[in-house]
Amino acid sequence: MARNIQSVERAAAMLRLLAGGDRRLGLSDIASALGLAKATAHGILRTLQNEGFVEQDPESGRYQLGAELLRLGTSYLDIHELRARALVWTDDLARSGGEAVYVGVLHQQGVLVVHHVFRPDDSRQVLEVGAMQPLHSTALGKVLAACDPVAHSELVEAKREPFTARTVTDLDELEQVLGDIRDRGYATDLEENWEGVAAVAAPIFDRHRLAVGAVGITGAVERVCLDGAVRPELIAAVRDCARSVSRDLGSGRF
């Protein structure tokens, strides 16, 4: 396998480093974190700055992410075909279900939220598009891990942090859950990721029957569940939505 361009790899590592740290980082911090000479790191950072990918606070001299990333990230959404198809159906799902709807795709060791419809009431909600969700403790993540082999191996390799008392972290137990999900065609999350929050999700397939994403609804366990299980009409609505989006994706060919 051919080697990668060193400078570009390092530039990407810097961007990821800046995205991870919750405050601005100095040049020395960045250089030492990546094991580079200060001059090397400075050259890459200067270029990234000229391109708008990082910005430098004139006072402290520290670096942070740049505005161009937001512009490009939005462009990613504009091009995203799965998201475009999902837009049509998710509004209806949110309205009929009365809960927030999320659409996610596999990205690295988690689920990247590419679409989010607010719960249809007047409460204050923050948009979670661009956020990541864990694979092992969310409905979106588990349904992806069950239906997408790549996601499955990512789940196996990832460290599965217990977020609540109900989070399943044991691998054998999780495999059994994933098998059930494969059989039933949907996944649930009963307070496994956040206390008091439940979710259902179903897989979205492309024209080759490969799972390319998932759609699900999330809400307070009191509203979403009945007798300790997700309400059947919500499950049906989510699966219908997933099927509709899958059909739209597949219809591009024929």
Place this chain on the structure above:
Amino acid sequence: MARNIQSVERAAAMLRLLAGGDRRLGLSDIASALGLAKATAHGILRTLQNEGFVEQDPESGRYQLGAELLRLGTSYLDIHELRARALVWTDDLARSGGEAVYVGVLHQQGVLVVHHVFRPDDSRQVLEVGAMQPLHSTALGKVLAACDPVAHSELVEAKREPFTARTVTDLDELEQVLGDIRDRGYATDLEENWEGVAAVAAPIFDRHRLAVGAVGITGAVERVCLDGAVRPELIAAVRDCARSVSRDLGSGRF
């Protein structure tokens, strides 16, 4: 001035190229568009792909932007101080004004929207965070061009496209408008960018009295205007909001 890292510059150009074209691009397209040998372009693209910045359609072999950009773009928003301060005040502005609220910063030759509060009714609206607005035909753009010297020179150099019959494109005329804006402390857009849409915006200053962004409201001209001018109470509300955010930004010092 020291030179920039060639590979990183080229990688950035590729991302911008992919963001511009509204469909996926082939390797040959990218290479010829940037004047590179195919192998050179391929090496950079392969690296960007491994880092998650671009994705390749397995069937056509074409390239598009990758999910990592969305993640990083969201991280940019999380860190953004101006946006964080604005979050508190813009909800109130949207509610009291009854219209959509936008917060923008200068980016290249336009205004990048970093925050957007929906108009408080049940109509279907799409989030415009990450989108760009022109400098010469929007309230956000004009108020930035009037108060930020950098934005001003960008406006002078940019080509000022006429979007409606009321768009001001002549430079002398525009300079006079900007002078008025400076004097009054706010800018309006009366159907200069979209037919039937009017807007008001006011500048946001940091602790050094430098304009770092702008906040404004946008809506149908019938609701926003009265007798051919923006309703005074809306102007006052926008200016109050801008002042509040500015005070929050400056309060770090005193």
Place this chain on the structure above:
DNA sequence: CATTCGCGTTCGACAATGCTAAACGCTATC
């Protein structure tokens, strides 16, 4: 008030790095 420390930045020389051009395998097309 002089000193020192740490910061971001610049400089210059070496060689490792990534670039160029040509050839490869592949699929789709006529």
Place this chain on the structure above:
DNA sequence: GATAGCGTTTAGCATTGTCGAACGCGAATG
């Protein structure tokens, strides 16, 4: 079944980016 175009790989050269050290500056320190 020949051809044209695609994305990909290979090999060798020199351009390119890297490194270590030194610079200027501001803030903390004695």
